[in-house]
Every structure is written in C-alpha cells, then in structure tokens.
Amino acid sequence: MNQQLKGDIEQIIGPIHERSRLAEQGCTSEVSQVMTDKGSFLLKSSFQDKYREWLRTEAGVLERLRGEEVPVPRYQGFIEYKDSSHLLMSFEEGVSLSAALENANSDGARKSLIRAFGRFLLDLHQMKVPSLDSSPVWMDEQLAKAENYAKRGEADGSLELLQKLKEDKPAPVRQTMIHGDCNTDNILVLENGGLMWIDVAGMAIGDPRYDECLAIRKLRGYAEYIEAFYEGYTRYRVSEDEFTYFNNGLYEFF
Ligand SMILES: Nc1ncnc2c1ncn2[C@@H]1O[C@H](COP(=O)(O)OP(=O)(O)O)[C@@H](O)[C@H]1O
Ligand SMILES: [Mg+2]
Structure with missing residues (x-):
C-alpha cells in the first residue's frame, strides 16, 4: 500500500496494525481486511474506470443507507486518486x-x-x-x-x-x-x-x-x-x- 493511501485511510479509521488480502476476491475489485484500534474494516479498491464508477456509486449507496434497516456493511469512507478508488466499510465475519x-x-x-x-x-x-x-x-x-x-x-x-x-x-x-x-x-x-x-x-x-x-x-x-x-x-x-x-x-x- 502506498504511503498516501495509508495516510488517507488512517485519517478515517486510525493507525493500521495489519492488512491482509482476502482469499475470496471480487471480479471488479481487490479486497482486503484492515485492522486498527477502532476495529476491523474492509478495503475495496478498483482501478478501471467502469469499476471505479461502480465503486463510487456503491460508496454513495452505503453512505445513504447508514442508519436504515437494510442489512449492509457500515460505510466508513471513500478515497479517490487519479488512477484508483478505495471504499472503506465495516468488515463482517x-x-x-x-x-x-x-x-x-x-x-x-x-x-x-x-x-x-x-x-x-x-x-x-x-x-x-x-x-x-x-x-x-x-x-x-x-x-x-x-x-x-x-x-x-x-x-x-x-x-x-x-x-x-x-x-x-x-x-x-x-x-x-x-x-x-x-x-x-x-x-x-x-x-x-x-x-x-x-x-x-x-x-x-x-x-x-x-x-x-x-x-x-x-x-x-x-x-x-x-x-x-x-x-x-x-x-x-x-x-x-x-x-x-x-x-x-x-x-x-x-
Ligand atoms: N464488508 C465485508 N466484510 C467482509 N468481507 C467482505 C465485505 N465486502 C466484501 N467482502 C468479501 O470480498 C469479496 C468481494 O467483494 P464484492 O463487494 O462482492 O466485490 P466485487 O464487486 O469485486 O464482486 C466478497 O465475496 C466477500 O468475500
Ligand atoms: Mg461481488
């Protein structure tokens, strides 16, 4: 993980203790588990334009559903750079x-x-x-x-x-x-x-x-x-x- 991304993630969920790539990966993204003092989080990253667009939409949906009764992970944040996009949500066992x-x-x-x-x-x-x-x-x-x-x-x-x-x-x-x-x-x-x-x-x-x-x-x-x-x-x-x-x-x- 590059330093800029690490820093931006830590702004949202605090200092990272550990990060591991999940065994089950998605088709449009790279997913990993990130642990901090605040808990366990799922980082979902996309790199192609089409999938970055979907990831941004997903971030918007999760953000709007915070506090609703729909069973979805809890939104934590969304980070975008020139060539990549990253969504943070609660990690669900x-x-x-x-x-x-x-x-x-x-x-x-x-x-x-x-x-x-x-x-x-x-x-x-x-x-x-x-x-x-x-x-x-x-x-x-x-x-x-x-x-x-x-x-x-x-x-x-x-x-x-x-x-x-x-x-x-x-x-x-x-x-x-x-x-x-x-x-x-x-x-x-x-x-x-x-x-x-x-x-x-x-x-x-x-x-x-x-x-x-x-x-x-x-x-x-x-x-x-x-x-x-x-x-x-x-x-x-x-x-x-x-x-x-x-x-x-x-x-x-x-
Ligand atoms: N919030 C989460 N907590 C734990 N595991 C997750 C979470 N979100 C996704 N995963 C894992 O990551 C995999 C890929 O996630 P998904 O959102 O379906 O990506 P894609 O859009 O690439 O299909 C899932 O099959 C699941 O195993
Ligand atoms: Mg999927």
Missing part, C-alpha cells in the same frame, strides 16, 4: 452464500440456505427505504446504461440485442427496493447465521424481477432448489418470458 452452499454437508442444509436466501430477498423487496432514489423508469435507465457500455465496447451484449430488449420490454410491475446484482457471491452468511447484502452499487428502487431472475438462474434445472427458493420468496414468480428477457438479455450488459 462470514462467508459468501456461494461458499456456504458449496460447503453445505447435506442436501437439507443446502435447501435451508436457499430458502433463507428467498426469504432474505423477499424482505428486501418488501422494505421501504426513503433514502434511495426512486426513478420511475428504472428499466429505461438500465437500457440507457447498457447502450453506453455497448457503445464503449465494455459489454458482452451487442447493440442488436439491445434494440430487441428496447422493443420487447416486459409489462411493468410495481418497483421495489432491489439489490441489482443478486447472485450468491454478493450475500454474506454471517457467523450468527444471519445474511447480509454486499456489493451494493446497484441497490435502488427498481424492477424486482431483475433480482429474482438472477437469484434463480443457477437453481434452474434443480426443481427442489427452485421449490426451496420460492418457499422463502413468496411474493411473485417470474414467467418463462420474463426470465428469458433478463437472463438472455439485460444481464449481458452489466
């Missing part, structure tokens, strides 16, 4: 839901994690969070962002696919609080068994089907796991068409 599912020692244990995942998503979609922006046209905003990424060559999806997505928009549903990148890597299973959302740049008021489709994506083909998910997530079931729209469409751009 736990493992990702992906790792917990892999390590589950029985099918029953796995199903109960999946049920809890469904329930956790249900809670989020039913939450009222006034501090987050409510764009009446979340879907249109996503399509506009997708177009920017595609034009800059930063997306897997093509402009042709995007055009189809614009023409085939599913009938709107009531917007709710959403996570915006609802895969099992972005949920921590805490030591007390509770769950927590991480990687929250996309948290907003938006289309809950976006979360639901991503959540069930890897469970499809395992009828019992889908069942378990919907035992927890009892509010809605996406249709096959809705699933295809998100799964073979919008996700290709983010």
Whole structure:
C-alpha cells in the first residue's frame, strides 16, 4: 500500500496494525481486511474506470443507507486518486452464500440456505427505504446504461440485442427496493447465521424481477432448489418470458 493511501485511510479509521488480502476476491475489485484500534474494516479498491464508477456509486449507496434497516456493511469512507478508488466499510465475519452452499454437508442444509436466501430477498423487496432514489423508469435507465457500455465496447451484449430488449420490454410491475446484482457471491452468511447484502452499487428502487431472475438462474434445472427458493420468496414468480428477457438479455450488459 502506498504511503498516501495509508495516510488517507488512517485519517478515517486510525493507525493500521495489519492488512491482509482476502482469499475470496471480487471480479471488479481487490479486497482486503484492515485492522486498527477502532476495529476491523474492509478495503475495496478498483482501478478501471467502469469499476471505479461502480465503486463510487456503491460508496454513495452505503453512505445513504447508514442508519436504515437494510442489512449492509457500515460505510466508513471513500478515497479517490487519479488512477484508483478505495471504499472503506465495516468488515463482517462470514462467508459468501456461494461458499456456504458449496460447503453445505447435506442436501437439507443446502435447501435451508436457499430458502433463507428467498426469504432474505423477499424482505428486501418488501422494505421501504426513503433514502434511495426512486426513478420511475428504472428499466429505461438500465437500457440507457447498457447502450453506453455497448457503445464503449465494455459489454458482452451487442447493440442488436439491445434494440430487441428496447422493443420487447416486459409489462411493468410495481418497483421495489432491489439489490441489482443478486447472485450468491454478493450475500454474506454471517457467523450468527444471519445474511447480509454486499456489493451494493446497484441497490435502488427498481424492477424486482431483475433480482429474482438472477437469484434463480443457477437453481434452474434443480426443481427442489427452485421449490426451496420460492418457499422463502413468496411474493411473485417470474414467467418463462420474463426470465428469458433478463437472463438472455439485460444481464449481458452489466
Ligand atoms: N464488508 C465485508 N466484510 C467482509 N468481507 C467482505 C465485505 N465486502 C466484501 N467482502 C468479501 O470480498 C469479496 C468481494 O467483494 P464484492 O463487494 O462482492 O466485490 P466485487 O464487486 O469485486 O464482486 C466478497 O465475496 C466477500 O468475500
Ligand atoms: Mg461481488
């Protein structure tokens, strides 16, 4: 860690005793645990423009959620330089839901994690969070962002696919609080068994089907796991068409 970054971090959380890179790294960032007298903190650093933009958004979300009931890490600070950005938040002891599912020692244990995942998503979609922006046209905003990424060559999806997505928009549903990148890597299973959302740049008021489709994506083909998910997530079931729209469409751009 360079001296400038070290100094700026210490301004926020006090003198650093120890820093260690996490075994589980993200796709868009480098993550490490930093210990000071004030406690244990997670430092998330990004270096590419697109990911630095997401990190800045995530910092804004975490800052606005401080004091709200949404289970997310506590915001500590955000530092930006010419070539890098760094977000500081509370370090939460736990493992990702992906790792917990892999390590589950029985099918029953796995199903109960999946049920809890469904329930956790249900809670989020039913939450009222006034501090987050409510764009009446979340879907249109996503399509506009997708177009920017595609034009800059930063997306897997093509402009042709995007055009189809614009023409085939599913009938709107009531917007709710959403996570915006609802895969099992972005949920921590805490030591007390509770769950927590991480990687929250996309948290907003938006289309809950976006979360639901991503959540069930890897469970499809395992009828019992889908069942378990919907035992927890009892509010809605996406249709096959809705699933295809998100799964073979919008996700290709983010
Ligand atoms: N607040 C936190 N406390 C403890 N571990 C965390 C925390 N935030 C992230 N992690 C760990 O870092 C990994 C990557 O974080 P994430 O925010 O998902 O990064 P990316 O945006 O690159 O996917 C997670 O899988 C998790 O293991
Ligand atoms: Mg992540």
